[in-house]
Amino acid sequence: MEKKCPECGDKIIGRADKKFCSDACRNAHNNTLNKDNKNLIRNVNNRLRKNYRILETLNSKDKTKTTKEKLLRLGFSFDYFTSLYTTKTGSIYYYLYDQGYLPLDNDYYLLVKREM
Ligand SMILES: [Zn+2]
Numbered sequence: 001m002e003k004k005c006p007e008c009g010d011k012i013i014g015r016a017d018k019k020f021c022s023d024a025c026r027n028a029h030n031n032t033l034n035k036d037n038k039n040l041i042r043n044v045n046n047r048l049r050k051n052y053r054i055l056e057t058l059n060s061k062d063k064t065k066t067t068k069e070k071l072l073r074l075g076f077s078f079d080y081f082t083s084l085y086t087t088k089t090g091s092i093y094y095y096l097y098d099q100g101y102l103p104l105d106n107d108y109y110l111l112v113k114r115e116m
Contacts, residue, residue, distance in 0.1 A: 003018075005020050005021035005022075005025050006019070006020065006025075006029060007020060007021075007025035007026070007028050007029040008021060008025050010025075044080065047077055047079075047080040048080050048081075048082060048096060050075060050076075050077070051076055051077060051080055051081070051096045052096040052097055052099055054071065054074045054075065054076045055076075055096055055099035055100075055101065055111055056099055057074075058070070058071075058074075058111055059099060059111035059112070059113060062112070062113045063110070063111065063112050063113070064110075064111050065104075065108055065109065065110055065111070066108070066109050066111055067107055067108055067109065068107035068108075068109060069107065071109065078094075080096075081094040081095055081096055082095055082096055082097055083095045085100065093112065095114065098113055098114045098115075099111070099112075099113060099114075100112045100113070100114055
């Protein structure tokens with residue numbers, strides 16, 4: 001069976017277990033993979049950092065209340081958090097590092113700070 005280089009599409013000549021046509025293509029391919037992974041991690045880290053800054057700004061004391069609208073207006077993304085904490089009564093706190101929030105009724109949010 002003829003194999004093709006995943007980087008350039010050329011036919012691979014040589015050992016059966018060879019995956020790329022050349023070292024150059026193998027390196028280029030691996031660099032691309034690494035770069036993509038780094039971009040993904042960087043993007044997620046940026047989102048987490050932004051969320052954290054928003055919570056930190058709103059919750060300047062230890063505890064406060066805010067609204068969903070306010071969080072969204074500041075660019076908060078509810079998809080990104082670092083950990084969850086479920087209380088005995090079943091309430092779920094979402095944490096960005098030491099800053100947390102608890103969804104309340106009517107689109108209100110309780111912002112809390114955890115002792116680290
Ligand atoms: Zn190639």
